[in-house]
Amino acid sequence: MFARLRKTLRSEKEEAVNLTEEEMPVPAYQPEAARTFTWDLTPNDPLYAYLLSASSVVEVDRLALDSPALRALKAAGVKVCVPLVTQGELVGVLNLGDRMSEQEYSSDDRRLLNNLATQAAPALRVAQLARQQQAEARQRERLEQEMRVARIIQQTLLPKSLPNLPGWQVAAHWQPARAVGGDFYDFIDFPDGRLGLVTGDVTDKGVPAALVMATTRSILRSASERSSTPGQILAYANELLVSDIPPNMFVTCLYMILDPASRRLTIANAGHNLPIHRRDEVVHDLRVTGMPLGLMPGMDYEEIEVTLEHGDNILVYSDGLVEAHNPAKEMFGFPRLRELLACSTDGEGCPAGEAMIPFLIDDLSEFTGPDWEQEDDLTFLILECLHSPVAPIADTLFLEEQEGVEYRLLAEFSLPSEPGNEIPLMERVVQSFQGLGLPGTVLERLKTAVAETAMNAIEHGNRYQAELPVEVRVSMSADKLCISIRDQGGSQPIPEPETPDIEAKLAGLQSPRGWGLFLIKNMVDEMRVSADGVHHTVELVFRLKGA
Amino acid sequence: MERIFSASVRDLSGLVVIDLQGEINAFADQELSSAYDQAESHDTRTIVLNFQEVGYINSTGIALIVGLLARARKTGRRMAVYGLSDHYREIFHITRLADFMSIYTDEASLVAELG
Numbered sequence: 001m002f003a004r005l006r007k008t009l010r011s012e013k014e015e016a017v018n019l020t021e022e023e024m025p026v027p028a029y030q031p032e033a034a035r036t037f038t039w040d041l042t043p044n045d046p047l048y049a050y051l052l053s054a055s056s057v058v059e060v061d062r063l064a065l066d067s068p069a070l071r072a073l074k075a076a077g078v079k080v081c082v083p084l085v086t087q088g089e090l091v092g093v094l095n096l097g098d099r100m101s102e103q104e105y106s107s108d109d110r111r112l113l114n115n116l117a118t119q120a121a122p123a124l125r126v127a128q129l130a131r132q133q134q135a136e137a138r139q140r141e142r143l144e145q146e147m148r149v150a151r152i153i154q155q156t157l158l159p160k161s162l163p164n165l166p167g168w169q170v171a172a173h174w175q176p177a178r179a180v181g182g183d184f185y186d187f188i189d190f191p192d193g194r195l196g197l198v199t200g201d202v203t204d205k206g207v208p209a210a211l212v213m214a215t216t217r218s219i220l221r222s223a224s225e226r227s228s229t230p231g232q233i234l235a236y237a238n239e240l241l242v243s244d245i246p247p248n249m250f251v252t253c254l255y256m257i258l259d260p261a262s263r264r265l266t267i268a269n270a271g272h273n274l275p276i277h278r279r280d281e282v283v284h285d286l287r288v289t290g291m292p293l294g295l296m297p298g299m300d301y302e303e304i305e306v307t308l309e310h311g312d313n314i315l316v317y318s319d320g321l322v323e324a325h326n327p328a329k330e331m332f333g334f335p336r337l338r339e340l341l342a343c344s345t346d347g348e349g350c351p352a353g354e355a356m357i358p359f360l361i362d363d364l365s366e367f368t369g370p371d372w373e374q375e376d377d378l379t380f381l382i383l384e385c386l387h388s389p390v391a392p393i394a395d396t397l398f399l400e401e402q403e404g405v406e407y408r409l410l411a412e413f414s415l416p417s418e419p420g421n422e423i424p425l426m427e428r429v430v431q432s433f434q435g436l437g438l439p440g441t442v443l444e445r446l447k448t449a450v451a452e453t454a455m456n457a458i459e460h461g462n463r464y465q466a467e468l469p470v471e472v473r474v475s476m477s478a479d480k481l482c483i484s485i486r487d488q489g490g491s492q493p494i495p496e497p498e499t500p501d502i503e504a505k506l507a508g509l510q511s512p513r514g515w516g517l518f519l520i521k522n523m524v525d526e527m528r529v530s531a532d533g534v535h536h537t538v539e540l541v542f543r544l545k546g547a
Numbered sequence: 548m549e550r551i552f553s554a555s556v557r558d559l560s561g562l563v564v565i566d567l568q569g570e571i572n573a574f575a576d577q578e579l580s581s582a583y584d585q586a587e588s589h590d591t592r593t594i595v596l597n598f599q600e601v602g603y604i605n606s607t608g609i610a611l612i613v614g615l616l617a618r619a620r621k622t623g624r625r626m627a628v629y630g631l632s633d634h635y636r637e638i639f640h641i642t643r644l645a646d647f648m649s650i651y652t653d654e655a656s657l658v659a660e661l662g
Binding site: 514 | 603605606607609610611613614616617620621632633634638641642643644646647
């Protein structure tokens with residue numbers, strides 16, 4: 001820090017030639033008759049301390065200091081210095097050359113100068129502050145203008161519109177704590193009709209976070225072109241980001257892929273808050289975890305899958321909500337959020353879909369109070385399933401669809417998709433025939449076919465997700481028995497049963513497995529497979545006559 | 548759900564028999580494999596599987612039996628089975644397992660021929 005002081009001196013030469021005191025006792029100020037010189041006085045110059053402590057007129061010629069500033073004053077012909085000190089601070093120095101009368105400065109002159117200094121110093125200080133504030137305001141205005149532009153640029157990196165998927169509602173809200181932020185969301189259309197829903201949160205906020213956000217968004221987009229499951233996409237994005245991200249920064253990211261046809265949502269998570277699943281008024285976290293992006297290479301990301309039903313809502317949210325504080329320094333927190341969502345959707349409760357956003361924001365502002373300064377970026381993403389409720393197992397199964405055929409419904413039930421459940425399922429089917437006197441061979445074949453079909457439904461169709469039911473319907477006409485088994489894997493085709501190549505299996509050229517469909521096909525008189533995009537239904541038909 | 552399967556190994560007139568009991572499905576894998584290891588250590592050319600006490604075999608169980616048969620063939624051993632119900636005997640024919648292993652009704656007929 002230094003004081004740069006510019007002072008005005010009367011030209012001695014011009015004074016001597018042109019003016020005398022008699023001719024012009026009170027000389028008017030004549031700019032053309034003045035000359036200026038630039039003079040620097042730095043705080044480490046001994047003269048600085050001297051002037052600060054002197055606080056009154058100083059005669060330059062009498063001073064003997066090892067001071068560059070003093071030498072400059074002497075060279076410029078300065079005779080007296082008047083320090084301008086206010087509130088213990090040297091704000092300026094008034095440097096005067098010879099008097100016009102060429103007489104020494106009198107004690108009256110000095111008093112006058114000291115009085116002048118006493119009044120001029122605070123005035124000068126005020127002027128200096130005003131000028132500094134003007135400069136700062138200009139600087140601030142420039143920065144604000146830059147931030148306005150940055151915000152507009154960042155907004156162009158967010159989706160311009162929400163996905164329009166029949167049967168689904170997607171809503172999003174983005175509210176950075178400052179002009180720009182590190183939160184983001186994105187929607188990615190996959191060529192097979194699936195939709196990627198991405199939310200991310202870069203550590204920190206403001207400009208540094210916004211810069212990393214832009215990079216991360218691009219990386220996730222390119223990773224989405226390379227891979228097709230959320231876990232793989234996050235793993236690949238992590239590899240790219242690790243080398244690009246500044247130390248001490250990382251990105252949390254939740255990547256969901258919705259298959260609108262099967263209503264399956266596959267989710268992988270890189271350190272983001274767990275998404276919340278609401279079905280009816282039951283709220284639970286979808287537990288899937290993984291390391292944030294950009295921390296270390298070689299990360300794997302697990303995936304979970306959930307099949308959504310009519311009225312289901314998925315809420316993804318950033319820290320800005322749950323880590324907001326009220327004036328009593330209490331945090332908004334997860335329990336409050338869960339409680340809010342679990343409230344009935346009737347009346348005062350939390351609504352579904354896009355209406356959830358204003359509801360949550362209102363609750364947040366009620367919690368934080370009116371003087372809240374937003375602490376962190378705030379982002380919501382909501383996915384609601386609007387599809388009509390899953391229809392009960394189709395009424396147009398084999399026997400029922402044939403006009404004029406009288407049939408009896410023997411059993412209708414469902415079991416959770418747990419390993420081993422094919423046995424109780426098979427036993428319940430067999431129970432439904434008790435007393436009908438089915439031939440032993442039919443019964444045995446039926447047991448094998450039903451158990452194998454149920455095992456496929458549990459393992460391949462519903463992928464061992466216990467909450468997904470395997471639905472069974474048993475009906476019988478005079479000459480046929482029909483067992484239909486339905487799972488929720490309708491988006492995946494069931495392969496055609498092929499005759500396994502036992503030679504290749506025995507030679508170790510093929511897996512010894514792969515007998516299920518072949519066995520079923522050989523046990524039944526007819527096997528019909530249908531898929532409606534959501535479900536698989538396998539119908540096993542047995543002829544009763546001639547068996 | 549508890550799944551019960553057990554396998555034990557015994558000598559029978561110069562053959563080695565693995566007595567199987569319970570349900571042959573994915574849960575039987577380890578037990579079946581270690582019984583087979585034990586049978587192989589008996590220095591025999593023929594390993595016999597006794598299905599008399601087996602109530603249920605699913606497609607994974609078939610795969611396990613195919614796996615055992617592949618191991619036997621690799622070391623020049625043959626396999627024989629007995630005690631299959633009519634239903635599983637049919638399945639052994641459908642899957643063509645019957646083309647690669649001799650099937651006997653019971654232990655006596657097996658011993659009469661191989662023992």
